[in-house]
Amino acid sequence: MDQHGTKLLTVDKNVENIDENRNIMLAAEQLLEGEVVAFPTETVYGLGGNALCNKAIHKIFQAKGRPSDNPLIVHIGERSQLVKYVDNIPNYATKLMDAFWPGPLTIVLTHKGNLSKGVTANLPTVAIRMPDHPIALALIRVSGIPLAAPSANTSGKPSPTKAEHVYEDLYGRIPVIVDGGPTGVGVESTVVDCTGEVPVILRPGGVTKEEMEEVVGKIEVDPALMMESAATPKSPGMKYTHYAPTAPLILVDGSERFFNEIVKEAMASGKRVGMLIFEENKGRFSPVKKEVIMGSKEDLSSVAYALYDSLRSFEEKEVDVIFSQVIPEKGLGTAIMNRLRKAAGGNIVSEA
Ligand code: TXA
Numbered sequence: 001m002d003q004h005g006t007k008l009l010t011v012d013k014n015v016e017n018i019d020e021n022r023n024i025m026l027a028a029e030q031l032l033e034g035e036v037v038a039f040p041t042e043t044v045y046g047l048g049g050n051a052l053c054n055k056a057i058h059k060i061f062q063a064k065g066r067p068s069d070n071p072l073i074v075h076i077g078e079r080s081q082l083v084k085y086v087d088n089i090p091n092y093a094t095k096l097m098d099a100f101w102p103g104p105l106t107i108v109l110t111h112k113g114n115l116s117k118g119v120t121a122n123l124p125t126v127a128i129r130m131p132d133h134p135i136a137l138a139l140i141r142v143s144g145i146p147l148a149a150p151s152a153n154t155s156g157k158p159s160p161t162k163a164e165h166v167y168e169d170l171y172g173r174i175p176v177i178v179d180g181g182p183t184g185v186g187v188e189s190t191v192v193d194c195t196g197e198v199p200v201i202l203r204p205g206g207v208t209k210e211e212m213e214e215v216v217g218k219i220e221v222d223p224a225l226m227m228e229s230a231a232t233p234k235s236p237g238m239k240y241t242h243y244a245p246t247a248p249l250i251l252v253d254g255s256e257r258f259f260n261e262i263v264k265e266a267m268a269s270g271k272r273v274g275m276l277i278f279e280e281n282k283g284r285f286s287p288v289k290k291e292v293i294m295g296s297k298e299d300l301s302s303v304a305y306a307l308y309d310s311l312r313s314f315e316e317k318e319v320d321v322i323f324s325q326v327i328p329e330k331g332l333g334t335a336i337m338n339r340l341r342k343a344a345g346g347n348i349v350s351e352a
């Protein structure tokens, strides 16, 4: 990379013969040289590096400012790559992969010890997924390497769903961003521990618990994900504050009337208020100008899609506090509320 710059390489994700695309080849070359490259997946943008190369993995942690005890997800392009790196694949894990790969599901299995140590943060297990995005898959194919990739944000910030978000966070810190337009799902993959008798959800995400139950029956949830749990999460990343905008975010659980009262109270005390609300409630609250719509309550995929961009949009709006509406924690609502709770640092006010 030139000392200061970060190159933006634009790729149309629907282009024919994507493996021969010049920008894909340039990005793959960088990866083969041990560099890091940001690229789109179907969930969020990832910051990829060769999962077999210590130097590349070190650069990922450095660029993000990520704590070294938080392991990375390895992205593969074909099922045959899986057995090179992991052992003891239970039947239910095969069923889950059959049903949801390529897609937003990450499987945690015991590794064979041949990946870069940094990837697994010295754990006996590794997290692996096959992304459902033509650009991510092309980079894996053309480079011929498994790509370790965390979300391409600065640690603690909302994950990037557009190349611009990566640019804001990592400009000058990485050589290349492949711009393939906005990502689709908008929240990260579901992380499932597959080392025990039954699958255990460590991080809710794009594939819902309900969808997985249809395929494998019983599924458990890491107790640390439950509200107000004091348990230490089994997914190391879940213990850090995350996804947070700059102004404090407070979740408001209650009626429209309650929401209005909370907003008015804050305004009366001289605060500049921002609101994160649903399409259905547009214009219905106290006349606060800084209102950001995070999709429709009736279509949770539209909320997941807009969530991180909405949180980031408050960086440009000068507000002292942000109030957000909430949704029931089922289906995709579980992942959305998990991210909102984290962004709010657990700050929630409920109507009695
Ligand atoms: O959708 C996604 O998963 C995106 C895209 C880029 O693929 N990636 C992503 O990576 O969200 P990251 O690093 O931001 O989150 C990975 C999560 C963290 O919570 C981490 O602690 C957990 O997966 N994880 C990784 N390896 C693990 C392991 N061996 N055991 C338990 N949790 C693990």
Ligand code: MG
Pocket (backbone or CB within 6 Å): 150, 151, 159
């Ligand atoms: Mg992340």
